[in-house]
Amino acid sequence: MALTDRTGEGRASLPPWIKTTFLTLGSIAVTMLGLLFVTFIIGRVMPIDPVLAIVGERASQSTYDAVFEELGLDKPLIVQFGYYIWDVLHLDFGTSLLNARPVSEDIARVFPATLELATLGIFFGIVLGVPLGVLAAVRKGSWIDQVARVVALVGYSMPIFWLGLMGLLIFYGILGWVGGPGRVGIFYVDVVPPVTGMILIDALLDRNWDVFKNAFSHIILPAALLGYYSLAYISRMTRSFMLEQLSAEYITTARVKGMSEWDVVWKHAVKNIRVQLITVIALSYATLLEGSVLTEIIFSWPGIGSYITTALLSADMNAVLGGTVVVGLVFILLNIFSDLLYKVFDPRAR
Amino acid sequence: MDTLLDVENLWVKFPTRQGLFDAVRGVSFSLGRERLGIVGESGSGKSMTGRAILRLIRPPGIVEADHIKLGDDNLLAKSEKEMRAVRGQRISMVMQDPKFSLNPVMTIGDQIIEAYRLHSAASKSKAHAKSLEMLRAVSIRDAERVMRAYPHEMSGGMGQRIMIAMMLIPNPEILIADEPTSALDVSVQRQVLDIMDRLVKERGMGLIFISHDLNLVADFCDRVLIMYAGRVVEVCEADKLHEATHPYTQGLLNSLPRLDMPTDRLEVLERDPAWSEVPSVSGRA
Numbered sequence: 205m206a207l208t209d210r211t212g213e214g215r216a217s218l219p220p221w222i223k224t225t226f227l228t229l230g231s232i233a234v235t236m237l238g239l240l241f242v243t244f245i246i247g248r249v250m251p252i253d254p255v256l257a258i259v260g261e262r263a264s265q266s267t268y269d270a271v272f273e274e275l276g277l278d279k280p281l282i283v284q285f286g287y288y289i290w291d292v293l294h295l296d297f298g299t300s301l302l303n304a305r306p307v308s309e310d311i312a313r314v315f316p317a318t319l320e321l322a323t324l325g326i327f328f329g330i331v332l333g334v335p336l337g338v339l340a341a342v343r344k345g346s347w348i349d350q351v352a353r354v355v356a357l358v359g360y361s362m363p364i365f366w367l368g369l370m371g372l373l374i375f376y377g378i379l380g381w382v383g384g385p386g387r388v389g390i391f392y393v394d395v396v397p398p399v400t401g402m403i404l405i406d407a408l409l410d411r412n413w414d415v416f417k418n419a420f421s422h423i424i425l426p427a428a429l430l431g432y433y434s435l436a437y438i439s440r441m442t443r444s445f446m447l448e449q450l451s452a453e454y455i456t457t458a459r460v461k462g463m464s465e466w467d468v469v470w471k472h473a474v475k476n477i478r479v480q481l482i483t484v485i486a487l488s489y490a491t492l493l494e495g496s497v498l499t500e501i502i503f504s505w506p507g508i509g510s511y512i513t514t515a516l517l518s519a520d521m522n523a524v525l526g527g528t529v530v531v532g533l534v535f536i537l538l539n540i541f542s543d544l545l546y547k548v549f550d551p552r553a554r
Numbered sequence: 555m556d557t558l559l560d561v562e563n564l565w566v567k568f569p570t571r572q573g574l575f576d577a578v579r580g581v582s583f584s585l586g587r588e589r590l591g592i593v594g595e596s597g598s599g600k601s602m603t604g605r606a607i608l609r610l611i612r613p614p615g616i617v618e619a620d621h622i623k624l625g626d627d628n629l630l631a632k633s634e635k636e637m638r639a640v641r642g643q644r645i646s647m648v649m650q651d652p653k654f655s656l657n658p659v660m661t662i663g664d665q666i667i668e669a670y671r672l673h674s675a676a677s678k679s680k681a682h683a684k685s686l687e688m689l690r691a692v693s694i695r696d697a698e699r700v701m702r703a704y705p706h707e708m709s710g711g712m713g714q715r716i717m718i719a720m721m722l723i724p725n726p727e728i729l730i731a732d733e734p735t736s737a738l739d740v741s742v743q744r745q746v747l748d749i750m751d752r753l754v755k756e757r758g759m760g761l762i763f764i765s766h767d768l769n770l771v772a773d774f775c776d777r778v779l780i781m782y783a784g785r786v787v788e789v790c791e792a793d794k795l796h797e798a799t800h801p802y803t804q805g806l807l808n809s810l811p812r813l814d815m816p817t818d819r820l821e822v823l824e825r826d827p828a829w830s831e832v833p834s835v836s837g838r839a
Contacts, residue, residue, distance in 0.1 A: 453654035459610060460721070461669045462642035465634075475659050550659060551704040 228543075232536055237289075239532040243525045244288050248281070252519050257301050297526030302518055307526035310511065315530060316401025317387060318500070318507035321427055322492035324404075328431025329438050330485060336435070337442025341450060342469055352439055359436025364429065368502040371425050383422035385504035392418045426503040430496060434488040441484045445477040452476075478549040486542040493534045558727055558760040559585040559607070559645075560838075562620040566602045566784075569614050577602045579784035583837025585728065589754070589761045590837075591775035591792060593768055593806075599784040600764045604730045607762075608645055609637050624728075643673040646721040647730040648750075651737035652713025656705035663701030666720045673724040688719040692749050711742035718750055722757070729754060730762045735770070747774055768795070768806055779837045780806075783830035789837045802829055 247254075255271045263271075272278060276287050291297070297307035340352035375382045383389060387403055396403070396410040404423065407416035449455065450473055458468045495509020508527055515523035546553045566578035578599040583590070592600045606617045609629060622629040624644060632640065649655040657665060666685040670676065676684065682701070689697035692715040705713060714734060721729065731750065735743040751774070754761045765771050771778055772795040780788040780803050788800040798804060805823040 453649055453651070454657040456610060456649065457655045457717075457720075458657070460608060460641055460647045462638045462640070462672050462724075463668075464638060472657055472660075476657070478659075551661075552658065552706050 228540055232540060235536050236533065239529065239536075240289055240292060241285070243528050243532075244285050247288075247521055247525050248284075250521055252521055254521065257519070257521075292529060297529065298522035300515070300523045301520045302515065302523070307523050310523065311508065311526055311530055313401065314506055314508045314511040317505060318493060318495045318509060320402040320404060321423060321430065321499075321505060321507060322489065322495075324423060324427035325430030325492050326434055326485065326489045328428055329434030329488060332431070333435035333438030334442050334481065337439035338446055338469065338474060340439065340443045341446030342465075344447065349443075352443070356436040356440045359432050364433065364496070365498045365502055367432075368426070368429055368499055371429060372502070375425055382425045383418060385422075385502070387422055387505065388415065388419045389422070422503075426499050426505060430492055430499060434485075434492065437488055438481075438484055442477065442481060445480045446473060449473040449476045475549075479546050479553070482542045482545050482549070486538045490535050490538045493538075494531050557584045557586055558625070560621070560623040561603075561607065562622075564603065564606060564619040564622065565617070566599065566606050566611055567616040567618070569616075574616075576784055578606065580834045581781070581784075581786050581837070582834060583779055583786065583789075585760045585762060587758050587760055588777060589751070589763055589775040591771035591778040592762060592764045592781060593766065593771050593778055594781035595766060597783075598781040600766075600781050601732050603781070604647065604732050604762060604764050607730065608641055608647060609634075639673070642669060642721075642726065643724045644726050645728045645730065646724070646726040647732060648714070648717050648721050648734045650733040652705065652708070652710060652717050653737070655717060656713060658705055660704075661701065662703055662705060662708070662716055666701070666716070666723060669720045670723045684723065685719075688723045689716070691753065692716070692719045693745075694719070709742075710738050711746060714738060714746050715749060718746070718753070722753055725757065726759065728760045728762065730764065732764045733766070734763075736765070736767075743770075768810065771795075785830065785832070785834040786837050787829060787832065787835060789835050800829075801826065 254275060255268055255277070259267050259271050276284055279287075295308045297311070299305065300307050300310055303310075336352050336355070340349040343349055372384065376384045388395075392415050396406045396412050396415050399406050399409055403419040404416060407413070407419055446469075450469075452473075455468060455473060458472045459465075463471075493508075495507045495512065497509040497513050499505065500507045500510040501513075508530065512524055512527040512531075514520075515527065561584070562582050564578055564581045565576060567574045567576050569575075581599070581603055592603060594600045602611065605611055606619075607622055607629070609617065609632075611617050617630070619630055624640065627640075629637070629640065656662070663682070663685060666688065667678065667681045670681045670684055671678075674681070685701065686697045689700060694700055694712065694715060700708070700712075700716070705716075708716065714737075718734075729750075734750065735746055738746060747770075750761075753759075761775075763771065763775055772792050775792045778790055778792050778795060779786045780790075780798070780800065782802050788798055788803050790798055790803075795803075796807060798807065802823075802825075805821065808821040809823050811817075811820060
């Protein structure tokens with residue numbers, strides 16, 4: 205951007221943020237359209253007859269035809285695609301074949317569970333992973349660096365189901381420090397009114413500390429486990445980003461000024477890895493939001509990962525596609541969000 | 555002439571797989587309120603000498619010397635914390651390329667104010683005023699706007715003037731300029747040098763000017779050290795550089811084209827392995 209319009213106050217045309225907003229919304233729309241097209245095609249090419257799935261195998265031909273027409277399957281594909289988009293825009297993903305409930309209701313129930321778990325997990329990953337990576341880079345080759353390397357290596361290579369089971373065995377079974385599987389203990393189920401669907405937040409809103417404590421004791425272990433996995437990735441990436449920055453010339457400048465090493469690292473170098481770090485964190489977060497099937501199954505966590513997997517195994521295509529669209533939307537929104545943050549953190553991207 | 559800096563038998567070593575590599579080998583010199591040029595080809599140890607004075611050689615690099623005296627203080631005896639009070643405030647350094655030596659995600663104002671406030675208890679508004687004054691001293695017009703701008707919005711010449719302003723704002727006694735004009739267009743080199751020269755003179759500072767450009771150094775400095783393979787091979791007054799006796803210096807001078815003495819073929823410098831074995835010449839004034 206030229207120096208003159210950075211500080212120029214009176215602008216004649218539209219403020220640039222309006223243009224940016226429109227461009228952003230446009231790119232969301234286009235990407236969503238592509239995603240919907242893919243899920244629509246998958247729904248049509250799958251060798252599962254949606255009519256049979258509803259009416260059952262013993263239905264008469266006339267019943268079959270009626271449902272066939274009701275579903276709009278007699279229309280041209282392009283018209284069907286139009287109907288599909290219209291439905292999705294109204295948050296109508298059809299009815300689950302397993303429990304005959306609208307898929308959107310199911311997702312509204314399972315997604316907050318995953319969101320809660322993933323958010324706490326990524327929180328652990330950032331709060332521990334970034335400082336660990338920075339420290340490993342600053343003290344490259346020292347014992348801290350070696351410890352960080354081993355921690356990350358274990359995180360990469362241990363199967364999550366094994367760590368999860370061991371965690372349950374030790375911290376729940378033997379030590380009894382944390383709650384067991386599930387989101388809350390049996391006595392606390394449905395105690396607080398569901399507002400957000402995230403029990404921790406609902407308990408806070410209701411000021412019900414007992415539920416909060418109990419839910420926290422249940423979420424802490426799976427969240428720590430997921431956090432550990434993102435920590436492994438985030439700390440390794442942070443280390444390599446930092447090494448690159450620490451050899452940059454502006455770091456020497458900061459030292460020449462007489463700055464302490466702590467400030468050189470945290471005020472100068474870390475400021476320059478924020479953009480790359482956002483990409484890494486957004487990716488890890490998106491992966492967690494997709495729902496980690498194994499973790500959700502081990503901890504009986506009713507999240508979107510186990511929901512989609514169950515639906516897939518029972519050929520419940522409406523539920524699978526609905527879940528896919530939601531996960532896709534999450535990815536798109538996270539990408540847009542990290543793009544926005546780039547501009548906040550890097551003046552060259554403005 | 556009062557001596558600002560006195561370096562005695564400076565060595566800079568780096569461990570490699572083949573053993574210790576000596577980047578600087580027993581360099582001695584002193585600096586008064588003058589402009590001292592250090593010339594040499596890449597790898598001759600001239601930049602390492604500059605950085606070793608500021609104790610900026612990071613481990614595993616090793617700096618050894620009988621002493622590096624700034625006034626009466628031996629810099630080698632100082633703790634890292636005491637060194638921080640020397641850096642910026644007493645000795646400062648301008649580096650080659652402002653594109654890399656300024657932090658890309660901080661405003662220029664923040665970076666200059668930071669340099670000032672690290673060594674002064676001045677309030678933010680006072681530091682801001684001082685920074686503006688300093689920017690104007692390096693001939694930057696519209697200093698207010700430059701303060702709010704980021705480094706990538708500046709040209710190379712402006713960037714280097716900003717760098718000079720930033721490094722001189724705590725009013726150091728010595729400035730080390732490490733190839734300060736090598737990344738700049740020829741047309742702005744002179745301008746940047748003139749500004750640096752004026753400020754250094756006004757403040758009675760000592761300047762160590764590190765460069766590979768013989769003509770520039772001969773033109774700009776008072777005294778010149780010629781370095782080769784980590785040693786000082788020759789010391790001379792800058793205006794008598796053409797009378798230099800060392801075959802390396804002569805070879806360097808002969809390899810430069812001259813307007814007043816056009817030749818068909820320029821000489822190629824022939825290196826004699828014996829040069830790197832001769833002990834360092836003392837660079838004391």
